[in-house]
Amino acid sequence: MAATRDMDGQSELWETADRKEDDAALVVDVDGFEGPLDLLLALARTQKVDLTKISILALAEQYLAYIEHLRQLRLELAADYLVMAAWLAYLKSRLLLPAPAPDEEPSGEEMAAALAFRLRRLEAMRDAAAKLVNRDRLGREVFARGMPEPVEVIQRSDYSATLYDLLTAYASQRQRLMVSVVHVRRRQVWSLAEAREVLTRMIGSIADWTPVDVFLSPWMQTPEMRATVLASSFSASLELVREGKVELRQTSAFASLYMRDRDRDGTEVNKDG
Amino acid sequence: MADLGNLTSLAPEERRTALRMVEAMLFASAEPLGTGEIAARLPEGSDVEALIRELEHVYSGRGVNLVKVAGKYMFRTASDLAFLLQRDAGDQKKLSRAALETLAIIAYHQPVTRAEIEEVRGVSISKGTLDVLMEAGWIKMRGRRRTPGRPVTYGTTESFLAHFGLEAIGDLPGLEELKGAGLLDGRIPPGFTVPEPRDGDALTSDEDPLDPDDLLAAGLTDHD
């Protein structure tokens, strides 16, 4: 076989390409053959003649003997090996016995020629496969561009961005930040949770009725904040009242809202009671 | 004169630019490009063939060559430098002997049905074998044979040609000898019909197009 160019590569590709024609090597391993035709081809090679000059009769006998040998070893044989054996036995009889009256049946010679043709064709295809596999193959011996730049078909979607995009993005965001550094950073919205947290922290330091806007004043330095701080802390303080933690007092509509620690007061009440 | 006019009328500078463009396009692609694809991006009236011939010449002795495969052009490394690069080919798929033989039979006998492949090999092929070849992108379903049962016919793909460095199916190694020996042509004993390998996707007179279902089933093989 021609498949000897690259021993390592070949044996991977050709699994058992170098099966020997040796009779002895044909031991019992029918599994190694790809069907009866493959086995016949291997046997034919033992005749060491051109396949066009092969004796099909001798080959048939070889095959039958081999199968018989396997059966004596009580090996299970796939059905197609046995079908081939039966066909070869029939072929043998047709070749040996005088031809029956000419009819539609192909003659023994025609059958033998057909078999010889099939063997030659199989061998030819094997050689062709070997020649194919020994060509300079793309990705094995010869290589395409390793880093193709997408032209025709784009297999995977790539992210596109230019250095200009990158620098623009960086510069503009740094610039944005520069601007916000100049102004005092402020929160636009005081959340209920924040208000509640601040109020809770303060409860302990409230001695007596204290206007809520007094101790919220540090958070209300700008008019924008005033609304959100008042709204959130009012809601939060109502929550705290409901939970019995503070008391609220307002003398009249729109007057200042006063707040004091309920616990402190509560203890007094308890003492009183 | 009219035909050559376009080329010869190019100023040297324009010609050089066109050459650079062809070079860039072919170099950028890992797939073979046809002259049509190349021409589509060149200035109108460029003589693509002449430009390619010139590039072929420029690169002929280099580490990278311009070759024609599957009727298209691609750059690839020079084959004498295989020793240098083979270690790059780490994750090659290993083809079984059965798969390789099947591939050869499909290549030389296409369009060919599964039954015909089995007839040549004298053994049935496992479903996996054709799948592996289709997955590798080397074979595809072509159509259906107009015989009872309408069996699917198989043929090779463009990437088969590219992979094995063939310009066309007619360049398959030993094709002429096989034909001459009658192993591919009609001179065969009764009961054996072996069609000749045919190029191209055009269906033969005894092939029908695939049904929509076949195309769905073929899936990845239909990309070419």
Next chain:
Amino acid sequence: MADLGNLTSLAPEERRTALRMVEAMLFASAEPLGTGEIAARLPEGSDVEALIRELEHVYSGRGVNLVKVAGKYMFRTASDLAFLLQRDAGDQKKLSRAALETLAIIAYHQPVTRAEIEEVRGVSISKGTLDVLMEAGWIKMRGRRRTPGRPVTYGTTESFLAHFGLEAIGDLPGLEELKGAGLLDGRIPPGFTVPEPRDGDALTSDEDPLDPDDLLAAGLTDHD
């Protein structure tokens, strides 16, 4: 004299072969190659630098150029011919503004933690933003900052450099260059600086290596 001896002692034929080898290697490689990697496959004593300079020269006016990115070499379509390849760029995804800004901050401020990125941007970044950049192969986890919580530090990859055509991170323009390019306008408050980006994977003094778990979690980002 001793240094040059190796090169000049090469016979013209050997030199030509070595040149072809370098050309083929660079063509076939799936990533940029360093001189060390190239030298490893050349005959002992080859002057890789000289061979590359010659190849660079050969390709300098061509449709494809040999360029140096991230200290390594690769072939790339000549930039004036990029339009030839852009026709098909339709499938490319554009990076979101958030991703682009995050990438830029990582590039300039690396090694940088997520909290630091958020500090520079003034807004929090979603996990998805970093994932997109990792998926694009442009950023990677470098290590962990030696501060409470040991946050992961991010940096850019070699393919970031390759994509943006930078030879090194240090090539990113500084404050003055950004101003010069009109990207930053004149009203820059005192104390405003643009960091001098640092190159290389070597950990800084306040970085620990990544934990083994990090590497597992990083998955696809670990290929470089």
